[in-house]
Amino acid sequence: MFYTFNMQKAIYPGSFDPMTNGHLDIVTRASKIFDHVTVAVLQNRSKRGTNLFEVEERVQIIRDATAHLPNVSVDSFQGLTAEYARDLHVKVIVRGLRAISDYESELQIAHLNRQLNRDLETVFIMAATRWSYVSSTMAKEIASYGGDILKLVPAASAKALKERYASANQAAT
């Protein structure tokens, strides 16, 4: 991707374990606001072991799901988002807000990120109402019981979830 100096770039960080239709909606809308959006998949010590998918798998799922968005790329990072943004020379973090319950922790994260990197602004995009109840956690739970998740997550996530739980259930028998 070729960057010019004045391009307004943003990062959209998260766990994406795996990407949901809500995440896809946020990155699609962010791609219409910013010249370039990097979906940044966190590979953090504190979350290691709690994710269903390896970081490389989560990155590949997002690449598949966003292949039609020419100004979106996917990367992974470790450590602090504020430092990662500094390394990329990015001044905007995009986050989605589904409900008022998201607001409290997002407010805290946004303030902390700005304390760590004064150049950073967090831009919140309100989740579309149709996805406001969707989360990776719930998609995983439904998939683990063999439920239909095709309306909740992109096809690449649904395929990965089906395969993961099929092999997990096979191993358990």
Ligand code: PNS
């Ligand atoms: O998808 P998530 O789990 O809600 O994303 C949370 C994320 C990755 C944005 C947040 O935990 C984060 O930025 N973690 C990186 C570590 C960090 O920078 N911590 C300081 C601010 S919380």
